[in-house]
Amino acid sequence: MRPETTAPVRLEDYRPPAFLIETVELDIRLAPKATKVSARLTVRRNKGTPADAPLVLDGDELALTGLTLDGSALASDDYVVTPDRLEIFRVPDGPFTLVIDTRLDPDANTKLMGLYRSSGTYCTQCEAEGFRRITYFLDRPDCLALYTTRIEARASEAPVLLANGNPVDAGPVPGTDRHYAVWHDPHPKPSYLFAMVAGDLAVMPDTFTAADGREVALNIFVEHGNQDACGWAMDSLKRSMRWDEEVFGRVYDLDVFNIVAVSDFNMGAMENKGLNIFNDKYVLANPDTATDQDYAGIEAVIAHEYFHNWTGNRITCRDWFQLCLKEGLTVFRDQEFSADMRSRAVKRIADVRLLKSHQFPEDAGPLAHPVRPRLYHEINNFYTATVYEKGSEVVRMLKTVVGDDAFRAGMDLYFDRHDGEATTIEAFLACFAEASGRDLSRFALWYEQAGTPTLTVSSTHDAAAGTLTLAVEQRTAPTPGQTAKQPLHIPLRLGLVAGDGRDLTPETVTGAEMTGDVLHIVAERHEVVLSGIAEKPVPSLLRGFSAPVNLRSDVSDTDQLFLSARDSDPFNRWEALQTVVTKTLIAATAALASQSEPVLDGSLVAAIRANATDAALEPAFRALCLQLPGEADIAREIGRDIDPEAIRAARAWLRSSLSDALTPALLGLYNEMASSGGFSPDAAAAGRRALRNVVLDYLGNGSVPEAAELVAAQFRAADNMTDRFAALTTMVHANLPGHEEALSAFEERHRATPLAMDKWFMVQATAPAADTLDRVKALCAHPGFSAGNPNRVRALIGAFATGNQSQFNRVDGEGFAFVAAFVQDLDKRNPQAAARLMSAFRSWRALEPDRRTRAETCLKALAKAQDLSVDLRDIVDRCLQ
Ligand code: PHE
Ligand code: ZN
Numbered sequence: 001m002r003p004e005t006t007a008p009v010r011l012e013d014y015r016p017p018a019f020l021i022e023t024v025e026l027d028i029r030l031a032p033k034a035t036k037v038s039a040r041l042t043v044r045r046n047k048g049t050p051a052d053a054p055l056v057l058d059g060d061e062l063a064l065t066g067l068t069l070d071g072s073a074l075a076s077d078d079y080v081v082t083p084d085r086l087e088i089f090r091v092p093d094g095p096f097t098l099v100i101d102t103r104l105d106p107d108a109n110t111k112l113m114g115l116y117r118s119s120g121t122y123c124t125q126c127e128a129e130g131f132r133r134i135t136y137f138l139d140r141p142d143c144l145a146l147y148t149t150r151i152e153a154r155a156s157e158a159p160v161l162l163a164n165g166n167p168v169d170a171g172p173v174p175g176t177d178r179h180y181a182v183w184h185d186p187h188p189k190p191s192y193l194f195a196m197v198a199g200d201l202a203v204m205p206d207t208f209t210a211a212d213g214r215e216v217a218l219n220i221f222v223e224h225g226n227q228d229a230c231g232w233a234m235d236s237l238k239r240s241m242r243w244d245e246e247v248f249g250r251v252y253d254l255d256v257f258n259i260v261a262v263s264d265f266n267m268g269a270m271e272n273k274g275l276n277i278f279n280d281k282y283v284l285a286n287p288d289t290a291t292d293q294d295y296a297g298i299e300a301v302i303a304h305e306y307f308h309n310w311t312g313n314r315i316t317c318r319d320w321f322q323l324c325l326k327e328g329l330t331v332f333r334d335q336e337f338s339a340d341m342r343s344r345a346v347k348r349i350a351d352v353r354l355l356k357s358h359q360f361p362e363d364a365g366p367l368a369h370p371v372r373p374r375l376y377h378e379i380n381n382f383y384t385a386t387v388y389e390k391g392s393e394v395v396r397m398l399k400t401v402v403g404d405d406a407f408r409a410g411m412d413l414y415f416d417r418h419d420g421e422a423t424t425i426e427a428f429l430a431c432f433a434e435a436s437g438r439d440l441s442r443f444a445l446w447y448e449q450a451g452t453p454t455l456t457v458s459s460t461h462d463a464a465a466g467t468l469t470l471a472v473e474q475r476t477a478p479t480p481g482q483t484a485k486q487p488l489h490i491p492l493r494l495g496l497v498a499g500d501g502r503d504l505t506p507e508t509v510t511g512a513e514m515t516g517d518v519l520h521i522v523a524e525r526h527e528v529v530l531s532g533i534a535e536k537p538v539p540s541l542l543r544g545f546s547a548p549v550n551l552r553s554d555v556s557d558t559d560q561l562f563l564s565a566r567d568s569d570p571f572n573r574w575e576a577l578q579t580v581v582t583k584t585l586i587a588a589t590a591a592l593a594s595q596s597e598p599v600l601d602g603s604l605v606a607a608i609r610a611n612a613t614d615a616a617l618e619p620a621f622r623a624l625c626l627q628l629p630g631e632a633d634i635a636r637e638i639g640r641d642i643d644p645e646a647i648r649a650a651r652a653w654l655r656s657s658l659s660d661a662l663t664p665a666l667l668g669l670y671n672e673m674a675s676s677g678g679f680s681p682d683a684a685a686a687g688r689r690a691l692r693n694v695v696l697d698y699l700g701n702g703s704v705p706e707a708a709e710l711v712a713a714q715f716r717a718a719d720n721m722t723d724r725f726a727a728l729t730t731m732v733h734a735n736l737p738g739h740e741e742a743l744s745a746f747e748e749r750h751r752a753t754p755l756a757m758d759k760w761f762m763v764q765a766t767a768p769a770a771d772t773l774d775r776v777k778a779l780c781a782h783p784g785f786s787a788g789n790p791n792r793v794r795a796l797i798g799a800f801a802t803g804n805q806s807q808f809n810r811v812d813g814e815g816f817a818f819v820a821a822f823v824q825d826l827d828k829r830n831p832q833a834a835a836r837l838m839s840a841f842r843s844w845r846a847l848e849p850d851r852r853t854r855a856e857t858c859l860k861a862l863a864k865a866q867d868l869s870v871d872l873r874d875i876v877d878r879c880l881q
Contacts, residue, residue, distance in 0.1 A: 067086075124195050259283065323372075491520060644851075711730050754789075
């Protein structure tokens, strides 16, 4: 029998809290198996709460050991307590003081929520609902309080004691082997931003002089031995602080900013006020163990968490339905930061690739939900690509719709008006409506409506009249729980490219509003007439990917290849090439499925060659022009009756065909892009490596006889992880001679560095070979693997489930069965991680019938299990809906 499903939480049920908690004084006495927490709260009845309403506090797996109200112990019939709830029947209006004592076992906490230990270090994770695993509380983001935290621990076990805010006191506890520290955070905050850390950690200190002249102490804490790997993170932090001052006028507001890297962490990192806690993957880097992508990831995540100080912390969310208020906005901010630090065009392409590969499938499947959901069973399952990445796209569109100046004015107004509040999307949008004078009610539907709109555009040129007519149509397919869709406000950035590459400017525009080069599409259908266009131009549509839509247009392949050479918008130059490549791959998939020969058009080869070898373009961009869409990207474009094996074969065919067609150019580039001097992680050097390594992969998959040795030689000689791992990946995935020896050599070299070993697990888990599943099963017993560590799980099982289309989706269903069994086991230890892994099944309905049946059988078997966590049950049920 299935247990009763828990009642969902609904946006429309939001009510302000019945009580307010004004101050929180925590006294935390740490011990591995029995930590004592005493929380002294100042509580007040909220306006409008009836005088006889009880005080109800949230808990989760808590053990209450003491309870007093204004100094007197409560009698057992004054309250009722369970591990997940404390209700006190009669309380005064207050303010009154409640002291709640709880006892925790951090060692037994495998969920990595609340207070737990990672490699011996005590640390906390409270977003979204982890604070209630520390003490009974009004654990909701609209309950803002001032926190003072006293931490006490054995001095030898935890010489470093940290909490939010500024340090105010510290010292030994006389007559014991213990010591303490007291921290005070002067900014009111919700409980999800609470944090403390205690452990034996090394520190990298630095300072930053803020725009207002204050000196801020910066510290990055890591496990001993890793101090030398924090330099890049610290550098990224200082650049983030400066950038937020310069671009958004936001200055840091405490005396210290601390970052702690831990090795066991469910997510990327956490923006706790003044004490960010990071997955060590997003802090530690040196050339020998981190790739260029890792460096870029660290820069972005450090910035992201730092930027939350204003977008998330100073202004927080009223309720969890507003999650995108802080996440979408902060992703937008970190994307802009990286664009300024690196190449804007390359960053935009990378972000759109990520959006399409992670968010578009979510929006097209059973887990689709609006950027602001209206209902959830488990909020942890809504830290999704839709809330984060699509949420960022919505902010980016907002900027496009209102224009740069009104966007900045709207942001200033938002900071001004809502500082210190827990607020909503409506309040955020109101600032931009006010700053721009625009009606944003249709735009606001982007937050409400799930699914990726399809935008269809066709054009007709009338030479005699000198007009170009664009027929534009938008449509959004139904998504779970949302059948009828309304037209959205879609900013369509447009170029009209003349034969010589110049952009033509229309004299008049009718049928839609146009501001600058942006057409405002607000209805289901528009017929837009642009006048003063004598020469027939090629329309360059959706420049910079100005809206997260699926674009269908009548631009011919010839015109796309023209754009790939001449468009002044670099994003669309790349996108034009991708469009033709994807079409070729879809046709090849169909051809191979019907045993016929796929065709590669010579003009496509020429266009790829032209972009790859154009010395006027930056190498990182040229690398992207050579990179083929992934197997999952091709599957997404095909949409239904997916045969992952046919897709893999089609992609392999195109890769080897291009390799053979471009061999001399590829060999030339390989030599030309070789580094001259030592390693530097900067964007320019990384771009050269990216181009050289994509070239290497083509060569390794082509028919040049000496290519295998070239790849092996790069593996042996590499002085950095980017080049070493690129060579290893090509060797393993192309099954080149010596790949087993290379795997052993890599393991030998990096055995002691778990983050580097993650790459070793990953490269094996993503190999498109028939024996990969057996290998993954065997690797689960490898001494470097641990099912308790989320990074290891992602590197081995996660990479197999989401990064190996042909083997996870094996036609015998063994890939599904393995992952489902692993998930079910993991669920007992870490439900959040299990649920996340399970979402790999989200596209099962798009598979061809045999595989679809296998996946369904597997999901149904799991759904029958009795003891699934709320997290996992939610994902399984929605996948089957
Ligand atoms: N709020 C974190 C971020 O995006 C993510 C996170 C969510 C971390 C929940 C832990 C738990 O910056
Ligand atoms: Zn965030």
